[in-house]
Amino acid sequence: MQFTVDTPSEGIAVLRFTGRLNMVTAPRLREAVGTSVTAGRTRVVVDLSGVEFIDSSGLGALINGLKTARQAGGDLRIAAPNEQVRLVLQLTNMERVFTAYASADTAFDV
């Protein structure tokens, strides 16, 4: 799994992951969120468009990231999940917690 970090505007970080977000790669997502928040970019978007598979550990990393961001007064949002990811969100009821925004650009418009 690879990821890139964009900073489209003040205080916002967009993390783009590609590949599988699972128990092996989840720690890297957690670290990436931590790094952004520490650097003052407390509004974090995780762009999932390149993520082909997510498991419960991946979801766990998103929840951990949400906690990190909220405690710094920011937020963590997810964008552009594929079908498999949507299904997992649904099965675990995580769709009750995270709004899946259509794209990373629009995640913090609201």
Add this chain to the structure above:
Amino acid sequence: MRATRRMLLLRIMVILTMLLGTNYIAWRWLFSLNWDAWWIAVALVAAETYSLIDVALFSLTMWRATDRPAPPAPAPGLTVDVFITTYNEPVAMVARTAEAARGIRYPHQTWILDDGARPEMAEAAAALGVGYLTRGPDWADRPRHAKAGNLNNALMQTEGEFLLILDADQVPYAEILDRTLGYFVEPTLALIQTPQQFGNVEPGDPLGSQAPLFYGPIQQGKDGWNAAFFCGSNALLRREALMQLGITRYVTEMERAVGRALAGAHRVLARARRTEGAGDPFVRAALAEVSDAIDETRAAIAHGATLGAATYALQQRIGAVSHELVAVDLHLLALDLAVIADLQAASGQPDAPSPLPQDIDQTVAALAARELSPLGALESVQALLRSIDVDRAHEAQPLMPLATISVTEDMATSMRLHGLGWTSVYHNELLAVGLAPEDLGTMLTQRLRWAQGTMQVLLRENPLLQRGLSVPQRLMYFSTMWSYLSGYAALVYFIAPMVFLCLGILPVDSTALEFFLRFLPFMIVNQLLFVVASHGISTWRGQQYSLALFPVWIRATTTALANVVFRVPLDFAVTPKTRQTDGPGWRPPWHLVRLQIIVAALLLIATVVGITRLVLGIGEPIGTAVNVAWVIFDLTILSVLVPAARYRGFEPAAARSEPEPEPERDIETDTDKDPRSCNSQ
């Protein structure tokens, strides 16, 4: 073929036991109650009914108890983390376990999970070349959740697909993973439990430590209903199942907590708007704004908005309002804030399991009851909302896959996994050997803890009411909990003969013949059922302890009730793994069993009184004979505590020749154990 025939015999015994037992108990309730002495008559028949239900649950367990075929060999390349949990056990003991764990043949990563964060433990881990994990700074000032917290912390720091959990004293065999991992080809399988046996137990097992009946026929029986329990150690878990459990629990608890907090905030604000200070137009506007925000958030969630989006928007809105208000009346605010801080401090007891959602209810109730100024109400609403935000700020980590509702996290966790539709396996082959308590005091502490934990689960998540479980699964979990209520029945079984011998009052209104015609067939078939079900493992030591430890079981139910309902702490104690009986001044700890000594003395006095009454012609001969026999039975039961109190610990028979005697590999030894819970009594 032999197995089939044995199963047939067992089922015939089950049916006979239930028919004769129901016949007996129905006759006792309907035709033989001595209503003149209803207080003892009803108590006795209730105790007997309790015992019949216990037998019925045991019968259901045994109905499908069979050996599993061996699993396929595991595929290569699976990733496994081996967790050794420790808190205060001697470093040498943990190191011995860690060394054996490192030597497990299937490729894996070994970790010591040191809740004591001891530098010498870290050094030992480094010397062995195994991983070492402690709690991070996030856990400071937050509930630690004992062993469940330790495991949850480690889960977030490791990445193996499967986990092998070992207590600090459970030394694994090198083949433990080769023999078990293959089961996981079944994608729905979450848990594999293997037996727990102890290498430091003398023949005769004075403290009733071994549980060959539980780690054998009973777990096999539960397995037959897909309800084999997680028993805390010597078990393998699928990480995906645990994480999924953590996530679904997180979502459920968040929905509940956010809903309740919003409803509570609504009440607090409604009250504040009626108070005097609300006449100030500025304050009135602020209160209205926040009220609107809360009501709109509730509506949005009801219409499908996500918790994340809704709570974020709400925080922003309320944050803006209170920003404007800060300057208005700092003095008033400061007073209220002190009150709020007190409330929060009071609700944040570090060892209260599961601070959600009860804490929110309490905080809401406390806030709503107070005369807060409108500003204070605003501030307190904000504090309330902060405390239930989706980040679970009151917990070290938002996900707690291992259940934290009980001091016995294992049972609660497997029940929740079963509730999500995951399956479990009981693998009946000894693959690790541990150390049992070697003195009465430690043993009693351990049993109390297990019983309390089991009662906490019953009170917090009654298995009979869990929707995800099948009916047999519900009954399998309930069966274990039911057996811990035996203390009350035991008390009645001790008191009833005293009442007859001293007062001449018989609780049963019947002739001796009628009684024995119904009672004896039931009793005999019941005992035969035990013999068949247990493969000849004696159940006697277990039966003795289940009655003789009645004060422990009663105390467990009352303290667990006080804990769950009134939030009284349990005085949780970690079971010491080192011997407590060394030293020249040692005396048997009779004070630990003083209630049982008093009962034994009263039984003896009652016998003297009864025989005197018989000699004087007041007593009735058959009744006296039956009750004296009953007293002898009771005393035989209680006598198990004499060698237990005098026990000074394990001395290996082949003592000094071999420093590390190879533990017995056959799990069906001649030691006795009761058919109850994981660690059993």
